[in-house]
Amino acid sequence: MKFIHTSDWHLGRQFHNVSLLDDQKAVLSDFIQYLKANPVDAVVIAGDIYDRSVPPTSAITLMTQTLDKICHDLATPVIVIPGNHDGAQRLGFAAQQMKESGLHIISDFDVMMKPVIIHTETAGEVAFYGMPYNDPEQVRHHYQQPISSHDEAHQWLCEQILSAANTTQKNVLISHCFVDGAMESDSERPLSIGGSDRVNSEHFKAFDYVALGHLHQPQKKGAEHIRYSGSLMKYSFSEQHQKKGMTLVELDEQGFKSATHIDFTAPHQMRIIEGELEQLLEVGKTDPHADDYLLVRLMDQHAILDPMDKLRAVYPNVLHLEKPGMLMGIEQEVGRAKLARGELDMFKDFFNEVQKTGLTEAQDQAIQSVIEQINKSKGQVE
Amino acid sequence: MKFIHTSDWHLGRQFHNVSLLDDQKAVLSDFIQYLKANPVDAVVIAGDIYDRSVPPTSAITLMTQTLDKICHDLATPVIVIPGNHDGAQRLGFAAQQMKESGLHIISDFDVMMKPVIIHTETAGEVAFYGMPYNDPEQVRHHYQQPISSHDEAHQWLCEQILSAANTTQKNVLISHCFVDGAMESDSERPLSIGGSDRVNSEHFKAFDYVALGHLHQPQKKGAEHIRYSGSLMKYSFSEQHQKKGMTLVELDEQGFKSATHIDFTAPHQMRIIEGELEQLLEVGKTDPHADDYLLVRLMDQHAILDPMDKLRAVYPNVLHLEKPGMLMGIEQEVGRAKLARGELDMFKDFFNEVQKTGLTEAQDQAIQSVIEQINKSKGQVE
Numbered sequence: 001m002k003f004i005h006t007s008d009w010h011l012g013r014q015f016h017n018v019s020l021l022d023d024q025k026a027v028l029s030d031f032i033q034y035l036k037a038n039p040v041d042a043v044v045i046a047g048d049i050y051d052r053s054v055p056p057t058s059a060i061t062l063m064t065q066t067l068d069k070i071c072h073d074l075a076t077p078v079i080v081i082p083g084n085h086d087g088a089q090r091l092g093f094a095a096q097q098m099k100e101s102g103l104h105i106i107s108d109f110d111v112m113m114k115p116v117i118i119h120t121e122t123a124g125e126v127a128f129y130g131m132p133y134n135d136p137e138q139v140r141h142h143y144q145q146p147i148s149s150h151d152e153a154h155q156w157l158c159e160q161i162l163s164a165a166n167t168t169q170k171n172v173l174i175s176h177c178f179v180d181g182a183m184e185s186d187s188e189r190p191l192s193i194g195g196s197d198r199v200n201s202e203h204f205k206a207f208d209y210v211a212l213g214h215l216h217q218p219q220k221k222g223a224e225h226i227r228y229s230g231s232l233m234k235y236s237f238s239e240q241h242q243k244k245g246m247t248l249v250e251l252d253e254q255g256f257k258s259a260t261h262i263d264f265t266a267p268h269q270m271r272i273i274e275g276e277l278e279q280l281l282e283v284g285k286t287d288p289h290a291d292d293y294l295l296v297r298l299m300d301q302h303a304i305l306d307p308m309d310k311l312r313a314v315y316p317n318v319l320h321l322e323k324p325g326m327l328m329g330i331e332q333e334v335g336r337a338k339l340a341r342g343e344l345d346m347f348k349d350f351f352n353e354v355q356k357t358g359l360t361e362a363q364d365q366a367i368q369s370v371i372e373q374i375n376k377s378k379g380q381v382e
Numbered sequence: 383m384k385f386i387h388t389s390d391w392h393l394g395r396q397f398h399n400v401s402l403l404d405d406q407k408a409v410l411s412d413f414i415q416y417l418k419a420n421p422v423d424a425v426v427i428a429g430d431i432y433d434r435s436v437p438p439t440s441a442i443t444l445m446t447q448t449l450d451k452i453c454h455d456l457a458t459p460v461i462v463i464p465g466n467h468d469g470a471q472r473l474g475f476a477a478q479q480m481k482e483s484g485l486h487i488i489s490d491f492d493v494m495m496k497p498v499i500i501h502t503e504t505a506g507e508v509a510f511y512g513m514p515y516n517d518p519e520q521v522r523h524h525y526q527q528p529i530s531s532h533d534e535a536h537q538w539l540c541e542q543i544l545s546a547a548n549t550t551q552k553n554v555l556i557s558h559c560f561v562d563g564a565m566e567s568d569s570e571r572p573l574s575i576g577g578s579d580r581v582n583s584e585h586f587k588a589f590d591y592v593a594l595g596h597l598h599q600p601q602k603k604g605a606e607h608i609r610y611s612g613s614l615m616k617y618s619f620s621e622q623h624q625k626k627g628m629t630l631v632e633l634d635e636q637g638f639k640s641a642t643h644i645d646f647t648a649p650h651q652m653r654i655i656e657g658e659l660e661q662l663l664e665v666g667k668t669d670p671h672a673d674d675y676l677l678v679r680l681m682d683q684h685a686i687l688d689p690m691d692k693l694r695a696v697y698p699n700v701l702h703l704e705k706p707g708m709l710m711g712i713e714q715e716v717g718r719a720k721l722a723r724g725e726l727d728m729f730k731d732f733f734n735e736v737q738k739t740g741l742t743e744a745q746d747q748a749i750q751s752v753i754e755q756i757n758k759s760k761g762q763v764e
Contacts (some may be wrong), residue, residue, distance in 0.1 A: 043593055054436050057471040064471075066479045089439040116713045189555075264453040 001120035003037070006246040006257075007046035007176070007213030010085065012059030014051075014268075015293065016319035021058055027098065027232055028062070030264050031246065032069050035076065037286035040248070041126075042118050043070055045135055046229065047176030047318025048214030053090060071238055075211060077102035079116050081130040083176040083213050084191055089130050093101070106130030106174075109142050112157070115171075123251040125169040126208075129161045133176040143372050150197045151243035157337060158203040172250050173204060175272040176213040182228065185216040185242070187235030197359040201226050208255040216262055219241050230355060236318070237295040240271050268317060275299045278324070284314035294318045298327035303346055336369040343371045385504035387416070387593030387641075388628040389428035389558070390613035392467065394441030396433075397617065397652075397675065398701035401756045403440055408445070409615055412646050414451050417458065422630070423508075424447030424500050425452055429465025429515055429558030430612065433473060435674075449485055459484035462514040463496050465558040465595050466573055470514050477581050487510030491524055491600050494539070495546060505633040507551040508590075511543045515558040519574070532559060541583040543682070555586060558595040564610065567598040567624070569617030583608050590637040599624050600643055607638035612708075615648040619677040619702070621652050626669040650699060658682045658707070660691060663750035675701045681707035685728055687735040725753045 009028075013020050041354075042140060048057055063345060080103075082088040092107030098299075103125065104116045106191070115127035140151040143160075147153050154177060165171045178191055180198040186261050191214070193196035196289040201222025204210040210226040218230035227349040239339055245264040251255040269289060284290050296302070296311055296318050303326070311318045347367055358368065391410075395402050417425075432441055451746045452458050462485075464470040471594060474489030497509035513536075520533040523530070525542075527533050560573055561579040565759035571728065572594070573579035583604025584591040592608040598621060611629040612678045627646040632639040651671060655662060656679040666672050676697050680689060685708070693700045729749055733741055741749065 050573050057469065060475050061471055064475050064477070072478050087439065089443055093446050093475070094449050096454050097483040097485040098476055098479040099480040103479040104477060128513070183460050347707060 001118070001123040001126060001252075002040045002248060002250050003042040003044055003118075003172075004040050004246050004262075005046065005209075005211040005227065005229045006031075006232065007211070007229050007251050008048040009045070009050040009081070009234060010048055010231065011062055012051045012055045013235060018293070018317070018319060019268075020233070020235075021062065023233060023268055025311040026267050027264045032066070032074075033046050034262065034264075035070065035074055037249075039074070041120055042116075043076055043078045044128065044129065044172070044174055044211045045078065045080045046174050046211045048085045048213055048231075049080060049083070049091065050086055052085055053087030062067050071102045075102065077104065077116065077118065079104045079106070079128050079130055079174065080371070081106050081132050081174050081213070083133045083136055083174060083188065085233050086368075091333050098266040104128075104130070107132050109134075109139075109157075113160065115165070117169075120251075120304055122131055123253055123255075124249060125166075126172060127165060128172045128174060129165070131157055131161075131173065140373075141322050150191065151180075151199050153201075154199045155203045158206075161205055170255055171206075171209040172209045172211060172251075173207040174211045174213075175204075178214055179204075179212065179221045179226070179228075182215050183217050183219055185236060186215050186238045187231070188214065208251060209249055209259075211249070211314075213345060218245070218247065220259070232264070234270040237270050237272050240269070270297070272297065274299060277304055279308065281310065281314050283362040284311075287315075290315050291317050292301070295320045295322065297322045297324055301325045303353075305350065345367060347371075383505040383508060383632060383634050384422045384425040385426055385470065385499070385500075385554075386628050386644075387426050387591075387609065388413075388609045388614065389426070389611050390430040390465070390598055392430055392433040392613065392617060394433045394437045395617060400675070400699070401445065402615070402617075402648075405615060405650055407444055409646045410448050410648045414448070414456075416454065416646075417456055418744065420457060420630075421456070423502055424498075424510065424558055425458055425460045426554070426593045427460065427512065428556050428593045429463050430463070430595055430613075431462060432468050433676040434467055435469030437477075446664075453484045457484065459486065459500065460490070460500065460660050461486045461510050461512055461556065461557050463488050463514050463558060463595070465515045466571065468515070484535070485501045486510075486512070489514050491516075491539075493519075495542065495548070499551075502633075503638075505552050505635055508546075508554060508633060510554045510556060511552050511589075513543075513546070533562075533581050533585075537580045537585045540588075540749065544588055552590040552637055552737065553588075554591045554593060554633075555589040556593045556595075557586075560596055561594065561603045561608070561610075562604040564597050565599050565601055566591065567613075567618060569598050569613070569619045570596065570681045579604065590633060591631055591641075593629075593631070600627070600629065602641070610640055616652040619648040619652050619654050619732050621672075622651070642697065646690070647739055653677070654679065654680060657695075659686055659692065663696050666693075671698075672697050673699050674745070677702045677704065679704045679706055683707045687729040687732065704705060707710055726750060729753075 011024055021305050070078050082091045088107040092105055095105040095107060106112055112131055118126045120126055129296045134153060136147050136149055136153045139156060145156060147156055178197045179200045179201050204222060204226050212228045215228045216231035218228060220227045227247060231246055233244050243263060244261045248260045248262050268293045271292050272295045294315050294317060298307060308321055348359060393406055449460060452460050464473045470489040474487055477487040488494055492684060494513055497511045500508045502508055516535060518535045519528050521538060527538060529538055559581045561583050569753055587605060587607050594610045597610045598613035600610060601612045602609045609629060612626055612763050625645060627644045628642050630642045651674045653674050654677045658681050678693055678700050690703055730741060
């Protein structure tokens with residue numbers, strides 16, 4: 001039997017004040033096409049469906065449309081847990097009324113103990129246990145147990161599930177947590193401060209597969225069958241080299257058989273490009289992906305007027321600009337005991353930018369004399 | 383066949399900074415008990431389930447629990463339209479996945495045209511058409527029609543439904559609007575300014591029953607079968623004499639048969655009580671409903687220290703205090719060409735309140751002399 005493991009859709013997320021909803025819509029549309037061509041027995045979403053507990057209505061509408069296509073049109077069951085970004089009670093509205101249509105939103109511990117059973121020919125009955133995102137206080141309060149860390153909470157919840165689970169069937173756990181030793185990305189929100197959110201992967205080993213959410217980089221941790229699918233798309237520039245997509249999981253009568261990463265690529269990638277302005281503009285003219293979301297690192301060592309405008313004429317989606325070149329210029333001059341480029345050099349750069357030509361000798365002398373006068377009068381005031 | 387027509391639950395509403403959720407929970411619990419004893423073929427909720435488009439999670443949880451009991455435990459279908467207080471897209475999340483369990487949330491015009499059909503022995507097939515709350519702009523935009531008023535919008539939508547409806551079956555319309563000539567209450571939020579929200583009841587006459595929401599007073603308008611069920615409970619003091627509850631509707635093979643108001647009473651009623659303080663406190667001691675939500679009109683014509691504290695010792699839920707007695711006192715004195723009670727009289731009232739006794743002659747002279755000095759010095763400053 002096969003199922004898709006995905007997580008961290010973060011529908012409705014903004015990135016540098018740009019809405020990513022159209023990109024998310026495009027990736028989900030590709031996903032539906034994939035499912036049509038490659039039917040699976042279930043789709044598992046391991047939390048952070050939305051980017052916040054009260055998502056914008058446009059994100060809710062996209063989620064509704066996506067669920068209609070998977071659950072209704074393709075008749076494929078969907079099993080969802082809320083993540084730390086979701087509002088469990090909001091997401092859980094009328095969940096009981098959705099189950100018969102194959103949409104399972106597991107938003108409390110009581111429902112967690114009633115697995116979603118999928119009957120398959122190749123792996124028999126497969127039980128999906130969804131562990132809604134929780135913090136230690138919720139687990140301590142609900143079970144009246146002396147639980148004070150995420151690790152203890154997960155250990156306790158895993159024990160509850162495993163002691164009730166039927167071991168003659170395959171058991172899949174869905175959880176949204178930070179497994180100790182796994183790799184972070186810049187776009188995750190910490191679950192708690194100072195590393196106390198880490199969970200030991202040992203608690204998970206007895207399951208046939210563990211579908212994790214929270215970390216945005218696809219990865220396994222602790223064992224082949226304990227995995228993060230990673231986020232739906234890139235949510236920070238530092239993820240530029242991460243592969244994004246979903247995980248296709250296969251179980252057979254022995255349990256875990258394989259996990260394969262399926263690539264999905266958003267229309268706009270997030271990339272960092274670096275170089276001098278003229279060189280970047282030249283490359284941009286023939287860049288087929290010039291409308292990607294870009295962080296530009298300008299290496300020019302002289303001041304440039306309105307570099308953002310110039311870049312956006314070629315790369316419309318430059319979202320952030322860094323000028324390490326200018327800093328390098330400053331550092332070199334600091335070496336020569338000068339704190340910054342002098343007023344005359346700065347003005348020459350500016351004049352050159354605007355007039356596309358250097359100063360004449362007369363102009364040079366005129367501006368030097370102006371600068372001297374200003375400096376003299378500043379000296380008098382100070 | 384019988385169904386319940388209800389509307390305007392406004393779950394999560396606050397009243398004078400007091401949450402009404404516990405009262406709403408109690409009324410809905412009584413409603414579930416009623417349904418257990420008196421099964422019906424459907425429950426229709428004609429909008430304003432919540433008090434705002436982003437309701438508090440406690441209101442969502444109450445709605446989820448109520449729907450679980452009606453749809454799941456009692457296997458009774460529920461048909462819901464959003465009202466002007468609800469967020470249609472938020473309420474419509476995953477609505478397609480709820481239908482098989484008998485929960486029908488109708489939040490767009492496409493779904494409106496697909497009625498919920500209930501098969502009954504006594505009235506044959508009954509089609510429920512839910513018209514989600516809409517403003518004229520939405521209808522104009524969706525149908526590309528020159529529609530500029532609520533009346534035109536409703537006329538157009540009714541025509542769309544009636545031209546598609548099967549007239550051999552019974553047709554019920556659910557709508558959230560202001561029918562022209564119907565009675566308003568203080569707790570409704572206007573749909574638009576200046577009366578342009580009014581809808582002519584003529585558009586509705588061809589239906590077998592019209593289940594209306596928006597107005598908080600139970601009433602029929604235009605015909606016996608065009609009705610408001612009124613709100614779940616009282617939401618303003620001016621509704622103190624309104625009967626609140628739900629409407630039990632009966633249809634047979636001829637169509638509309640009867641509509642009966644079923645009383646539901648919240649644990650705390652909203653009442654206005656009026657009288658002098660001592661008299662009210664005396665009555666309150668033996669009032670079995672002393673914990674109702676009260677507006678108190680104090681008729682005393684002299685100043686009273688901390689009347690709210692004194693009243694709340696007997697009536698814990700006094701939410702608002704008016705002092706028409708004080709105003710009457712002022713008005714009488716205005717008649718005697720005095721703008722207000724003098725400083726000496728005010729002080730005497732105060733002294734009497736605190737010391738439970740009048741001024742001695744020496745005290746009287748002392749305070750008179752202080753007031754004179756103050757007035758003299760005020761005159762000098764001015």
